[in-house]
């Protein structure tokens with residue numbers, strides 16, 4: 001009988017410890033994902049964009065309307081609208097931003113009929129960027145195509161940058177984020193697989209910081225024209241750019257998989 005009681009006592013004690021252990025294990029299992037989830041996005045997290053200087057070049061302006069579709073859609077106007085929205089979004093993430101223009105004007109400083117106007121406009125953008133200085137340079141534009149079916153964003157970078165240079169990495173991160181973003185606005189079956197394009201772009205060649213041109217959408221596509229005039233789209237587009245920039249500045253490895261050439265076939 002004595003042994004029975006002793007064994008019962010030991011059994012109770014043992015069960016007690018097992019229960020405590022189970023309790024700890026449950027807490028550990030449940031607690032771990034919760035705490036790591038919090039670590040990823042604490043409310044007071046410092047954004048990787050905090051304190052970064054981002055130069056936003058607003059394409060065209062003044063006598064230079066850029067790409068257009070009728071009188072109702074001018075590239076220069078959309079570039080400015082998007083730049084102002086992007087500036088707001090970037091500032092919310094703690095970035096310091098500078099715009100090459102915040103009104104409807106060109107940067108040439110010469111008479112509209114002057115033959116040097118276009119070249120001077122571009123060289124002044126480069127001079128501005130190199131004088132102000134910054135971590136990156138984004139030149140905002142709208143694209144046009146022979147085919148009215150081509151949609152989406154295209155990233156351009158200078159062809160003679162080294163492979164895996166910052167400019168290329170920046171272009172790839174932004175391209176991937178914007179492809180993903182555009183897919184939400186796609187018609188059924190459309191997949192955005194645009195790849196960044198490297199070329200001999202004057203502005204990108206002479207800017208001293210990693211530089212890309214963001215061709216945000218196509219003025220020649222009716223759907224792109226429509227969505228770009230929606231405020232909610234403009235805001236979300238800029239958030240997608242910010243997501244790409246966060247990856248760029250966080251040194252997230254680029255996993256962009258080259259696929260088909262641009263085209264929405």
Ligand SMILES: [Zn+2]
Pocket residue numbers: 059060066067075141142
């Ligand atoms: Zn343009």
